Amino acid sequence: MSKAIPNRSEDYSLWYNELVKKAGLAENSPVRGCMVIKPYGFAIWEKMQQTLDKMFKETGHQNAYFPLFIPKSFFSKEASHVEGFAKECAVVTHYRLKNDEVNGGVIVDPDAKLEEELIVRPTSETVIWDSYKNWIQSYRDLPLLINQWANVVRWEMRTRLFLRTAEFLWQEGHTAHATEKEAQEETKQMLDIYATFAEQYMALPVIKGVKTENERFAGAVDTYCIEALMQDGKALQAGTSHFLGQNFAKAFDVKFATREGKDEYVWGTSWGVSTRLMGALIMAHSDDDGLVLPPNLAPIQVVIVPIFRKEEELASISEAVDPLIKALRARNIDIQFDKRDTHKPGWKFAEYELKGVPVRIAVGPKDLEKGTFEIARRDTKEKSIIQQSEATEYIINLLKDIQENIHSKAVNFQKEMTTFVDTWEEFKSQIGGEGGFVYAHWDGTSETEDKIKNETKATIRCIPLDAQPEEGKCVFTGNPSKQRVLFAKSY
């Protein structure tokens, strides 16, 4: 059997790239830095969307939609925000094309210059807060809990499928509250939702924490994040939740009348996850044979591959699997019966492994004779012969078991790749070697953080929320520190 994808340990980024393409998730588009998400990849994203959307609505949020274009002037209202995004904005300057009389083709009509340029949103804080000014008058209008599913554009210098593309799909929540405490609670609630989603659906353990000043979102008072560890020992920021304080309220003049009749600025939050989660899902669990999808997010959870020579054989196989298909569908399992005669069984086995389908059932003449199914699990590659009458319950339990197994495998990996270091030598050799999560003391200054980054490429991923206070000395300067922070090389 020829290898469909490169070996994971030999060249991780080549492996990742080929896997994304071969599994039919996405490909590079002719448009610079953009990607085409193919049906199978989009089906996974849709499952993520549905799950997250439900969690948002259960916590009182509503969806809305705001414009793609943002007038340039909106950006100048929050100084640190514009500074953070200025270098990566796509700008619309004209609104019309015309025929090129000289060279043929079309040119931008110089007469159609916009009076004010429009920025293609890199994030929507500014347009949304501009609306909030009109939506919020009194404490009765609060809290305002809005989410939007949208695309955004950031003109990145270098792109990578799912992990960093010039255009990406995401969800951005933007909330306004009467009190600082309530906004803080919202920020943390959404971080918890992201962490729960990562753990329970993506089977991905994450570290919750707060960003240092260097890594903070432009315009935020505090940026909280979840950090995940990939199989090559690099960290990936999988989601962020920002406490905005009153920064945007002040910039866009969003005030409300309190019960006491006083005018006050509202308190804001914003939070988002993107198609980058797809990258995390792929990199965290996949192996040299392809994707390994957690059952809770797999578009196809169970596939049936019939093994047959003649039409009659397929007919009797269909008859045998029909009750199983009905029973599993009744239990909300996504099951597919691949009766195509254009591909051989072996080809299908390899294909569904590449696509990460958690459970595969093979049914042939031998099974029909014995009244059995051959049931194979993607995560461990184990095969079992199961009586047809017991198959439904077996598969339902197996899906649960696979979900748990993928999760605990990722938990163990993260544990093995987590080290606590106290000396600069250890720090350098750990980061330069196998990488992983490195907990070390830090003196709390941006200067030290920058120096460590310049020397080792490692950054502070976050100051973990659940870290125990611990007296120590900064691994770089030796200055006093009160708790360890999480270092790693990152994507």
Place this chain on the structure above:
RNA sequence: CGGGGCGUGGCUCAGUCCGGUUAGAGUACCUGGUUUGGGACCAGGGGGUCGCAGGUUCGAAUCCUGCCGCCCCGACCA
């Protein structure tokens, strides 16, 4: 924007240094047959502006000049 590499059927690439039959292979695709419990085999077939433009030459994928595009490493970042 700096440093490196590469543009040849859909995909992966050989051929380029040292110019010379009709430009090749693997894979994918189409047809027929044999196959079908782990990416089948045999036979036949279709598909190429050799990135673009110009130049040198009897002759250019190959040499020269200019341009364009892509990938990798950095800086930047969800």
